[in-house]
Amino acid sequence: MEMTTDVLVVGGGPAATWAAAKAAASGARVVLADKGYCGTSGATASAGTGVWYVPPTPEARERAMASREALGGYLADRRWMARVLDQTYDSVNQFASATRYPFPVDSSGQPLRNGLQGPEYMRRMRTWVRRLGVQILDHSPVVELLVDSAGVAAGAVGYRRQEGHEYRVRAGAVVLATGGCAFLSKALGCNVNTGDGALMAAELGAEMSGMEFSNAYGIAPEHTSVTKTAFYNYATFYRADGSVLEGAGSQRGRSVIAKALLTEKVYCRLDLANEDAQRAMRLAQPNFFLTFDRLGINPFTAKFAVTLLAEGTVRGTGGIRIVDDYCATTVAGLFAAGDAATREPICGGFTGGGSHNAAWAISSGGWAGIGAAAFAQTVGPMHPARAVRAAGGVALRPTGSGSVDVPDVVKAVQDEVLPYDKNYLRHGDRLRSSLDSLHTVWDTLRDCLHASGSAAPRARQAAAMVAHARWMYTSALARTETRGMAKRLDFPDQDPAQRHRIISGGLDKVWARP
Missing domain, CATH: 3.90.700.10 (Succinate dehydrogenase/fumarate reductase flavoprotein, catalytic domain)
Known part of the structure; x- marks a missing residue:
């Protein structure tokens, strides 16, 4: 199936639906592709969540911004905090008006908008984006991105599970709102969160940030x-x-x-x-x-x-690095939102929990949608004729011969990231040992794993988890201190000289630097 659109949104949770809504409201044609059924899968749809919804008074906003600065190791950014508080307040009020969500009221009859029941929230978001004209592809996991000759993101290739065929969407811009990575740990709603978006972004050259803050x-x-x-x-x-x-x-x-x-x-x-x-x-x-x-x-x-x-980077703060106010990545035409993006701007190095992450999904999703719609306009009406190629590598285009089973890959990465004494109670010696094992797993994947059709999504999920784990531990080794969630038993104190963020990237060769 071949499709053409202005903006392609990959994902189906809050960040994805907000991105789709804002892009469509900007006048863009929008396709949203979800590996599950948009509105029912993911961490938010399966539970309730608080929302960082704070009245616009100076005192309330100051308390909200100051509340987690120390916990986050002073890596958050007050300007971004203020932007998210403003945008969340406006967007939640817009959502209430557009969808008539039944917020509870206090004793004086005023609506309490600092919390959302996930199933009802996402049901109404799905209805809203469909009313805005967004075309939703359910049960249609994206397996790789398309890129043009200039290195600009140009769409994606995926697989429609229920129809049993591949599909291809050419787009003027792409928003990745695929969630974080919880390594199939069976945490509620998180077994669709396997880091797919970060892998696809890295294949186009995107960078990560804050991946050491991943031991939630x-x-x-x-x-x-x-x-x-x-x-x-x-x-x-x-x-x-x-x-x-x-x-x-x-x-x-x-x-x-x-x-x-x-x-x-x-x-x-x-x-x-x-x-x-x-x-x-x-x-x-x-x-x-x-x-x-x-x-x-x-x-x-x-x-x-x-x-x-x-819960990895779902409740952690690391993710794809963003470089402007509209959540653009280091790759032209590619935007990131929600848990797929770093949440360091508002959380620093401490978990965004439910409320901050929910506000970030609403705000970053909206900004990414607006930014993607504007970028698609600059590509112009000729973008369907652009020469594009599929950018996926590992698990799709092996460099060698041999074979490896996906369940074995999943077990190998889980053996290094799920045990408490490796990931949570971190020590340099154990991090280096796990990283050596993960590099070996990656090399085997790169050489031997080949999947197509209906098998491709699970193979790519496994590859994304391995990539995530390698960025995590490489970044953790680069931070020789304890700051926020990034605890090191061999460096138990906070080092004033390391009040910086750590970016990382690479696939065959992983790197990290301040």
């Missing part, structure tokens, strides 16, 4: 996927012998839990929540309690075993 882990009841962590502020954590696990409930409690989980089980009980808090919690996040209710466990009175699930 979410607390979840053992054998479940629900990593909603806010309610664990009401928890007491226990060792297997019943004694309290001291420090587990603190701001840095996940490090304590990770160390304990290396040798024993850890248990939890939400015993600090009074009856009013319990009722409010069930109203705010009903899906948090679904597993407990099915198992017949009252989490407020009974202990339950917990684990940590890797």
Whole structure:
């Protein structure tokens, strides 16, 4: 299937739908391609989320910007924070008007717009972008980008799962809103987030930024996927012998839990929540309690075993580097938004959690859509006639012979990024050992893995995860200090001389530098 459009948006979550909406509102023809069903797949669609929605008063905005600066290692940018706060406030109000989303109200009848229920939010976003004329390709994962002779992004090639054929979209500009990478850890809603966009961007020469801020882990009841962590502020954590696990409930409690989980089980009980808090919690996040209710466990009175699930750059801050106010990348015609892009401008080196990441998706998605629409206009009506080529490499065009199985590749990368003592409790010696293994996996992939048709999306997912892991650990080794999420056991202190960001890139040869 051959298509032509002004703007191609790759992804189907909040950032993608906001990009599509803003591009269409700018007068551009827009195609949105999602590997799942737009509006139902991804981290937001499966849960509720807070939103960094702050009234435009100087005092409120100052508190909002100051709240995480120290946690983020002072790598955030006040100008970007202010832009995101302004844009999120305006966009959420626009969303409320355009879709009539049923925000709850306070005791005085004023709407509370600092939170969204994911399923309803994304259902309405899908309806809105369709009303704006966006053509949605569901179940249509993109496997590689198109590029013209000048190195300008020019569309993409993908596979339509339900129709069983490839498709090709020529575009004047491309927005990557494909999410971060959680390494198929089974965290809620994150198994579609495998870093595909970053791999495709790197194949065109795009750079990454903040990839050392990628060791996010979410607390979840053992054998479940629900990593909603806010309610664990009401928890007491226990060792297997019943004694309290001291420090587990603190701001840095996940490090304590990770160390304990290396040798024993850890248990939890939400015993600090009074009856009013319990009722409010069930109203705010009903899906948090679904597993407990099915198992017949009252989490407020009974202990339950917990684990940590890797969320990588989904809840981390690293991603594709952006270079202007409209989220352009270092590749002409290519824009990045949401978790696919770095969130350092507003979060620095500390997790954006739900609220900041949600605001970033709304804001960066909108800016990327506007920027892509403007860039497509500069290409002009001749862009369908541009000579373009497919830019994909690993897993599509092997350099050697032999064979390797995709499940083996996935296991090999997970063995290096999921264990707490390798990724979360980082040490230079272990990082270097894991990186050596990952380089070997990449070289094998590059030589041996070849997939086409329906097999191509999963092969490319595996390749994207390996690429992500190599950028992560290369960047982590370049930051010889502990700052924000980038903790180093061998460099436990923050170094004032390293108050800079680290960019990275490369595929066959990975690099990182301040």
